Amino acid sequence: MVVGEFAESCDVVVVGAGPGGYVAAIRLAQLGKDVILVEQEARLGGVCLNEGCIPSKALIHATDFVLEAREAGSMGIELGAISVDVPRLVAWKDGIVKRLTAGIDQLMAKHRVRVIQGRGAFASPKRLVVSTAHGPTYVDFQQAIVATGSSPRPLPGFPLDGRRVIGSREALALDHVPVHVVVIGGGSIGLELACVQAKLGARVVVLEAAPDVVGQHEPEVRGALKQRLKQLGITLHVGARAEGLVEGDRPSVRATASDGSELSLPADVVLVVTGRVPNSADLGLDRVGVALDERGFIRVNDRLETSTPGIYAIGDVVGPPLLAHKAYREAKVAAQVIAGEPAAFDNVVVPAVIYTDPEVAWAGLTEAEARARDHEVLVGSFPFRVSGRALTLNAPEGFVKAVADATTRRLLGVTIVGRDAGELISEAALALEMGAFLDDLSATIHPHPSLSEALLESIEAALGEAVHVARG
């Protein structure tokens, strides 16, 4: 840590040490740049590592394990009564986070990236002022990367109190299992956390204001997901509006259902996950002429250049999809551009995963999107319930759906719902990035028995050559 009243100088300052910022810092250092990384939190890694992707996946895995253990009877395995020691579970998760953030500290040290803890704001196009615990510090730079990420969108009527009304950060640190949980927001984060709480034994109600959950995805995704949510005992109200919190002995959430009727939902904990907003305010961006779009995201071109020469921006703060792996890629591109290498963010697809049960993952276009772009489409799908590997894993839920252009037979998109969808989607992402045709995939040998065969089968189905599914 460096503090002081005089100005530090460096080649590049990176503001924000989330997945975008710390990766940019490392890559810049590898390219020979002298880098300062500014982070307001004590721990590096950002939301992803500290209160997002990693801790949530730890809890999701643990609760999946609980559920599988409970269901192991069907395989002849009786484990007796299963109890979950929630504080120990949370401690295990915290241990993972600690280990990973410590790893980032080491990487910074190894690459001689100087880290300043404090909140950065631009004083001029060449100077950042960092408010540290010990007063302001100045950083003079040649180039800057803004990687300040995003924050939960506040919901009027439900101010977070850290106790009754909480956000995703607190939800991952609950030390007990509430009896009644109301989740406001049926997006990916809301559904993931709803699954966690339900598997731990809470009675979960999800309120979603939109007419349906995961509306932008293949319609089959909604079907598969909703069926499983129902099995898990999760009640879903779509088109419903949360009106307010009623405190008392039996606290509850007041809501209006889609048909206009009043709902009163018991709520020991209210989890507010209604989207995220960019952290672009209070950074002095207007002072240095960095333009924002109408939603507050920083405008950049494919070289991640903002409207101010020498200032770049990456990650959530430049707009959707708000995903760590998009930030990783942007970080590397921005670092290369700064180092004078030809580079641009020219990716064909950004795959995405929802770690619900079952997992949902996709890359490229959905069938509807492909049609909207005037493609005549070939579509093939394959259900995991006829996959040998899925059955041996006791995971028959879900399917793989592939969409291709009917004329050229080029793959346009893949959606996967099911066990390990988040792992399986990478093959589709590679195929799309390489510009693969259906027969590139169908002629690739997939190991048997494996879940990856399902992608092969869906491709063959699109070609009208399905082997293991009778044609309808």
Place this chain on the structure above:
Amino acid sequence: MAYEFRFPDVGEGIHEGRVVEWLVAEGGTVGRDQPLLKVETDKAIVDLPSPHAGTVLRLHAAAGETIHVGDVLVTLGLAGEVAQAAPAPASTSAAESPAPAPGPGAPAPAVAPSTATPSRPPATPHTRALARRLGLDLARITGTGRDGRITNEDVASFAKAKAPEPEASAAPLAAAPVPAPSTTPPRPGDAGLEERVPLTHLRQVIAAAMRDSVQTAAHVTHVDEADVTDLLALRRRLNEKLAPTGSRLTLAPFFVKALVAALKLHPKLNASFDAAAHELVLKKYWNIGLAVDTPEGLIVPVIRDADRLSLEQLSARIDDLAGRARERRLSLDELRGGTCTLTNIGPVGGLFATPILHQPELAIVGTHAIKERPGFVGDEVRRRSYLYVSVSFDHRFIDGAEAARFLADLVTRLNDPDRLIASL
């Protein structure tokens, strides 16, 4: 927000086209639905309209250049947005140099990666990086791979082709002429004795279609003769009656009507072959293709539902289609979906010819020159008008006897207009 207008997939298996001319210029403004450019495809010259109003920031293809479906053609600054300092300087070398110094960052296309589309011509990440290293714009490189896939070799040969350019590029300020699509340099000894004519896109398409058709189908031509004296008399009477209305019937509508009537009796001649399913597809609609001779080559517009049109409607439709075919202003829809083709070679002369099938159709009917000869009517010799009518068919699926019966039914209706009218 900058918007990239790409060469849309217009269907009908059209993958590429050629830019005929730009109707807008860099820096100019364009309204929604205003034509941006003229593109020559396999079948027609079409205007591509702008889907949005805005400012033309950059044209990505030069006149004469071949473009593929998915290629970026124009970058538009959408209306309500200030055009960024033209991101494309006129000099090609400057525009494509890697220029590490971050220019006055035109925050042009916001990254919006979720909308990145797999519809642009495929190139692997490795190839894309190679092009970028060489300072080349992938959108200007023609891919030789499947579906226009751009390979490392394509990038390398493009780089080689433009290598000698930079020295010259300092010079002219006037409309820097884009290097014309390579005209072969004259060879020693040719001196005026030979002329080399580059093939038009249309000619290349016709060439491929003709070769494919001959290689695919088993062509046989059957010829018969019709006595059209009475038909000509009928037409004359009708035209006298129509004269006050200003409309006039040619013979073509009668031929089409007779053809449809005969096709209805012989469905196999109004059919196509589905090779994948190994099935004949008998069409229950009668869309008659009409071969039209144009200065640039043969074009076959389609008269949809010819069975439902009156002679007058048919006549107007044929005039309209043929006229626009000569001007190359037909839409793609007007060029596809034919079920049987009629080629009227008669006005040019000759006895008869043996046309090539218009795939995937199984029959093409030719009407040839009308010649006057003495002929018997009862026991008397009269001055009669005769016409050779041919049917060329795919012997893989249609036997000679079937074709002969079809042609006899057609000739009967041409010989005797009363029979034709009875079948209308």
